Amino acid sequence: MKKMGDFAFIKIDFKVERIKRTLYECTYVQKGASSYMDKIKTGLIGLNSLLNGGINRNSITVVIGAAGSGKTTFATQFLRRGLERGNDGLFISLDENKEQLITEAREMGWYNISDHIESESLIFIDANGKNFSEFVREELPNFVAEWAGSNTRIVIDPLTPIIWANEDRYTQRELLMLLFKEIKKIGTSVCTLEEHGISGDLSGSETFIPMYLSDSIVHLRFVRNDSFTQRQMEILKCRNSKHSNRSHFFRIIKGFGIVIESNGKKGIKKEITTKNIPKILEADLEDRLSGIPSSAKERIQQSLARLDDKDFENINLTYLIDRILEDYSD
Numbered sequence: 001m002k003k004m005g006d007f008a009f010i011k012i013d014f015k016v017e018r019i020k021r022t023l024y025e026c027t028y029v030q031k032g033a034s035s036y037m038d039k040i041k042t043g044l045i046g047l048n049s050l051l052n053g054g055i056n057r058n059s060i061t062v063v064i065g066a067a068g069s070g071k072t073t074f075a076t077q078f079l080r081r082g083l084e085r086g087n088d089g090l091f092i093s094l095d096e097n098k099e100q101l102i103t104e105a106r107e108m109g110w111y112n113i114s115d116h117i118e119s120e121s122l123i124f125i126d127a128n129g130k131n132f133s134e135f136v137r138e139e140l141p142n143f144v145a146e147w148a149g150s151n152t153r154i155v156i157d158p159l160t161p162i163i164w165a166n167e168d169r170y171t172q173r174e175l176l177m178l179l180f181k182e183i184k185k186i187g188t189s190v191c192t193l194e195e196h197g198i199s200g201d202l203s204g205s206e207t208f209i210p211m212y213l214s215d216s217i218v219h220l221r222f223v224r225n226d227s228f229t230q231r232q233m234e235i236l237k238c239r240n241s242k243h244s245n246r247s248h249f250f251r252i253i254k255g256f257g258i259v260i261e262s263n264g265k266k267g268i269k270k271e272i273t274t275k276n277i278p279k280i281l282e283a284d285l286e287d288r289l290s291g292i293p294s295s296a297k298e299r300i301q302q303s304l305a306r307l308d309d310k311d312f313e314n315i316n317l318t319y320l321i322d323r324i325l326e327d328y329s330d
C-alpha cells in the first residue's frame, strides 16, 4: 500500500499561486481511440454487460442522479469490488464524514469496511469545506507522482461542490480537466454528480461540463407510478464501447448492493415474506458461488439472514448468480 504522504495538505493554507499551464494541458483532449478497451469490473451486479464488459480502465465515470437515487451506493460498491481483489481504494468525500460512510456501508451489508480502513487499503479523505481548487492545482500533481500507476479505484462523492467552488465556467472546466487528467494516472474513478431541478434536464453547466469531460456517464432516476417508485439506470455515454441504450430497472438489496433487473426474465411478482429465496441463495453460495472472494461470500451470507423473498422481487435467481459470477470472472 502506497502511503498517502501527508494528506494534511487539505488543512494547510495554500499558497495562492497561479498554476503554470503547459500547452499540453491547455489543449488536452481525451485519448482512447483504440477499438479495444481495457475494462475493469464494476462490482454492480448486471452492469458490466451494459458497459460492453465493464468500466474503461483509467477512465472517469460520472454517476448523476437526484438525492437518494443511489449514487453513493454505486460508488462504494465500485470501490469494494476493487478491494476484494486486492486493489487500493481512495474515497474523497465532500459530503459525509468517515463515520457516516462507515455506518451507511455497514447498514448496506459491507460489514468489514473498517478492516480496509485500518489496513490502509481504503483511504478516506474528508474534503468537506476544504479548498479543493487549490488542492487540485498545487498539491495533486505531487500526490499523483507518488501514486501513479497504482491501479487504485477512486471515488469523488459528490463532485458538485468542486464545480460550485468557481463561478466562472471557463475556470470550472479548466479545473475539472486538470483533476480528471491527474487522477487518471492513479487509477479508475467514479465521480458522483447531484441532479437538481427537473429530472432529466442535464443541460446546466454544473452537470454539462463534467459530463462532457468524462469518459462515461450513468444516469440514475426514480420512476414514480401511482402506487410505487422504481429505480432506473441509463448509460448515457461510455467511450469506445458498445453500451446499452436502454433504461434498466434496478434494486438496492442489502449485502448485494445495486442489482440491475434482468430484461424480459420473469422474477418474483407476488407479495411474499417467506425466506425461500435467501435459503436457495445460501445453498448456491456453497455450490455455484464457491469461487468468489471469501469477503464477498461472508458479506452475502450475513445479509441473507436478514432478507426475505420480497427483497428479490423482479430478480431472476439464475440471472443473479450468473451476473455475480461474471463480475468476479477476472
Ligand SMILES: Nc1ncnc2c1ncn2[C@@H]1O[C@H](COP(=O)(O)OP(=O)(O)O)[C@@H](O)[C@H]1O
Pocket: 065, 066, 067, 068, 069, 070, 071, 072, 073, 074, 107, 108, 252, 253, 254
Ligand atoms: N439497507 C438498505 N436496503 C435497501 N435500500 C437501502 C438501504 N439503505 C439505503 N437504501 C436505499 O438507498 C438510498 C440511498 O442511496 P444513496 O446511494 O445514499 O443515494 P445518493 O447518494 O444518490 O443520495 C435510499 O434512498 C434507500 O432507498
Ligand SMILES: [Mg+2]
Pocket: 071, 072, 073, 157
Ligand atoms: Mg450520496
